[in-house]
Amino acid sequence: xxxxxxxxxxxxxxxxxxxxxxxxxxxxxxxxxxxxxxxxxxxxxxxxxxxxxxxxxxxxxxxxxxxxxxxxxxxxxxxxxxxxxxxxxxxxxxxxxxxxxxxxxxxxxxxxxxxxxxxxxxxxxxxxxxxxxxxxxxxxxxxxxxxxxxxxxxxxxxxxxxxxxxxxxxxxxxxxxxxxxxxxxxxxxxxxxxxxxxxxxxxxxxxxxxxxxxxxxxxxxxxxxxxxxxxxxxxxxxxxxxxxxxxxxxxxxxxxxxxxxxxxxxxxxxxxxxxxxxxxxxxxxxxxxxxxxxxxxxxxxxxxxxxxxxxxxxxxxxxxxxxxxxxxxxxxxxxxxxxxxxxxxxxxxxxxxxxxxxxxxxxxxxxxxxxxxxxxxxxxxxxxxxxxxxxxxxxxxxxxxxxxxxxxxxxxxxxxxxxxxxxxxxxxxxxxxxxxxxxxxxxxxxxxxxxxxxxxxx
Ligand code: ARG
Numbered sequence: 001x002x003x004x005x006x007x008x009x010x011x012x013x014x015x016x017x018x019x020x021x022x023x024x025x026x027x028x029x030x031x032x033x034x035x036x037x038x039x040x041x042x043x044x045x046x047x048x049x050x051x052x053x054x055x056x057x058x059x060x061x062x063x064x065x066x067x068x069x070x071x072x073x074x075x076x077x078x079x080x081x082x083x084x085x086x087x088x089x090x091x092x093x094x095x096x097x098x099x100x101x102x103x104x105x106x107x108x109x110x111x112x113x114x115x116x117x118x119x120x121x122x123x124x125x126x127x128x129x130x131x132x133x134x135x136x137x138x139x140x141x142x143x144x145x146x147x148x149x150x151x152x153x154x155x156x157x158x159x160x161x162x163x164x165x166x167x168x169x170x171x172x173x174x175x176x177x178x179x180x181x182x183x184x185x186x187x188x189x190x191x192x193x194x195x196x197x198x199x200x201x202x203x204x205x206x207x208x209x210x211x212x213x214x215x216x217x218x219x220x221x222x223x224x225x226x227x228x229x230x231x232x233x234x235x236x237x238x239x240x241x242x243x244x245x246x247x248x249x250x251x252x253x254x255x256x257x258x259x260x261x262x263x264x265x266x267x268x269x270x271x272x273x274x275x276x277x278x279x280x281x282x283x284x285x286x287x288x289x290x291x292x293x294x295x296x297x298x299x300x301x302x303x304x305x306x307x308x309x310x311x312x313x314x315x316x317x318x319x320x321x322x323x324x325x326x327x328x329x330x331x332x333x334x335x336x337x338x339x340x341x342x343x344x345x346x347x348x349x350x351x352x353x354x355x356x357x358x359x360x361x362x363x364x365x366x367x368x369x370x371x372x373x374x375x376x377x378x379x380x381x382x383x384x385x386x387x388x389x390x391x392x393x394x395x396x397x398x399x400x401x402x403x404x405x406x407x408x409x410x411x412x413x414x415x416x417x418x419x420x421x422x423x424x425x426x427x428x429x430x431x432x433x434x435x436x437x438x439x440x441x442x443x444x445x446x447x448x449x450x451x452x453x454x455x456x457x458x
Contacts, residue, residue: 020080020319025072026326030116031081032064034109034192037212039100047103047202052096059093060085080319081113082106103202104195107226107314111191114322116213118235121329122184125239128336129177130454133170135343137450140166144447145440147425148263148353149362156360159425162348164438167446169249174453176242183234190215194225197313227313229303229321236300239328240293246335247293250286253342257283262352267345270338285338292331299324299331357425361390361400366431370422375414385412399423 010018036057043053063085078084083106090097143162150160190210193200199222206218219225256263266283274280302324306317364386371382388411393400401423408415421427433439436446 015076018079018316019076020322021072021074021076021078021084023323023326024081024110024319025074025084026322027081027110027113027117028067028072028085029064030113030120031085031109032060032067033116033213034112035060035085035100037209038104038192040212041205041208042099042102044208045203045205047204048099052099055093055096056089056100059089059097062092063088080106080110082109103200103204104192105197105226107196108191108194108222110319111194111226111228112213114229114325115187115191115231118231118325119184119187119214121325122180122187122235125242125329125332125336126177126180128333128340129173129180129242130457132336132340132343133173133177133450134454135340136166136170136173137447137454139343139346139348140164140170140443141447143348143350144443145429146348146350146353147357147429149357149360150438156356156362158365158432158438159357159362159428160438161429161440161443162350162353163440163443163447166343167443167450169245170450172245173242176238176245179238179241180235183231183238186234187231188214188216189219190217191219191225191228193218194222197223197226223313227310227315227318229307229318232321232325233300233303233307235325236296236303236328239332240297240300243293243296243332243335246339247290249339250289253286253346254283254290257281257286261356263349263356265347265349266342267347269345270342285342289335289339292335296328296331296335299328354425358399361393363400363423363425363428364390366422366428367400367419369431370419371412371414374418375412377412377414 039048039053039056039060042048043050048056066088072081072084075084078087086097086100089100140163143166146162147159148162148165149156150158150165190206190213192209192213193204193206210216210218219228253264253266255261257266266281266286268281270283270285271281272284274282303321306320310317367389368379368382368386371377371385372379375382377385389400389403389408392407392411393403396403401420405415405417408419422431429438429440431439433442436442
């Protein structure tokens, strides 16, 4: 393709380090779509003849069929998907194929292809996340009033509802979806027509190619157009943050599935056995979701380092943009699907969750709040009185609600029988009815809102 100036072919290692076809063949659909839009515009502008444009368009359609049927052949000598397709086009239609690359460079071509690919990836992730959210909302609805321990420092803190806990992840995923949506909106300007770096003297119509490819319009600066990979980094950063959320939920499932907790059991479909310990049921899928998040963050870091310090405009370093994005995307798609499957099928051990909520003096704050509300004691003092009651209960091996009234009155005479109404885990969660609180009524309100959002989403 660029042999005119060269006397010798490349060294074998040059061919190998230079070629991107082994991975950028994944852009074949976007590459053909970009070329179709480009050649249609060239014909309309009178830059190539209708006859040549038709031959090119037909040839590209044939190649599309070939790639779909047999995959993209990998020939390192053809370097990348752009050259591979153009070479095949020349085989099919002869010298007219050489007109396709008029007023275009591989630099704006690859930027366009990659943007189209990342945009599709974002759309796929968004749809998968909507399904994940639906799974969370569905399970949260089943367990809006199921009581479990809420933790801080992984110590039992206050009772919460399981539905509330699951809806926390719904919120995280909602933010993830908005991050991908932001990134998609920012991405949606078409670089095609920036040519190598400076634009072109041919009378091209960039609005037309942008519209044909579903962009909101052309990019504004040709140098930026061919050297911008922000959209790939935006994708990877959003993917990293999403994968952190998935990893945290995976981690909770791993802890909850362990025997000392026994909060959940994962179905056979998402567990594995041990080759030596017959009793084992390992939460491998959750562990791999947790593990994949590290690799996804690594991909984000890889492209960040690749882009750091590159002068304008295109440099070949930028060819390395694709492998981390492809890898992160594959890991992410698997992680979302596995997590969705686990949420849909996990069994929650409701009695065990309740028992764990009842242990650990989880309603101590409720006692303190009761003292404030009913006996008008300042919170700091109420906290101290409650601490004394917890110490006594611990010493006696009783739950707070099992302490006799005389023992409580001995700690503070302002306590009376009514306090027992505040000490059950159900009373505790029901009392936390502030907006966004854990009370079942609040959880159900948030679920109703979530269902509306999921059903009205574009
Ligand atoms: N395979 C190249 C890439 O992915 C295409 C652009 C090549 N441009 C160039 N000036 N060598 O970046």
